[in-house]
Amino acid sequence: MKCIFCQIVSGEMPGDILLQNEHICAFRDIHPAAPKHVLIVPNKHIASTEDISNADRDVAAELILAVKEVAKLEGISKSGYRIISNCGSHGRQEVKHLHIHVLGGAPMKHRLG
Numbered sequence: 437m438k439c440i441f442c443q444i445v446s447g448e449m450p451g452d453i454l455l456q457n458e459h460i461c462a463f464r465d466i467h468p469a470a471p472k473h474v475l476i477v478p479n480k481h482i483a484s485t486e487d488i489s490n491a492d493r494d495v496a497a498e499l500i501l502a503v504k505e506v507a508k509l510e511g512i513s514k515s516g517y518r519i520i521s522n523c524g525s526h527g528r529q530e531v532k533h534l535h536i537h538v539l540g541g542a543p544m545k546h547r548l549g
């Protein structure tokens with residue numbers, strides 16, 4: 437059984453997709469924690485940051501470069517935003533497919549956390 441984000445990437449499950457290329461897919465979070473909340477995931481199933489290998493260099497670079505592109509598409513490049521990637525149980529990662537949260541559209545309540 438494919439994970440939920442693999443299903444969104446492949447189109448088997450609907451997603452509010454903003455951006456997709458050879459390496460990554462960006463879609464809006466179903467339960468937004470900010471006025472703008474987008475998730476960027478690798479098309480390939482990588483469970484978390486702990487599972488990124490040297491062979492994934494291109495994917496890792498594309499994930500970070502996509503942040504800037506998503507911010508532009510969401511109109512938050514100038515106002516700013518936060519990026520978060522939760523890893524493992526202490527990081528409170530719920531979906532075991534690597535993803536970067538891009539949060540913006542309003543000032544963050546806390547500097548961190």
Ligand code: AMP
Nearest residue numbers: 440451464465466467522528529530531
């Ligand atoms: P994390 O705790 O970092 O694993 O966050 C997982 C995120 O995925 C949460 O913010 C969820 O709201 C989001 N999420 C779960 N299912 C979906 C879905 N089908 N489409 C979009 N976002 C989702």
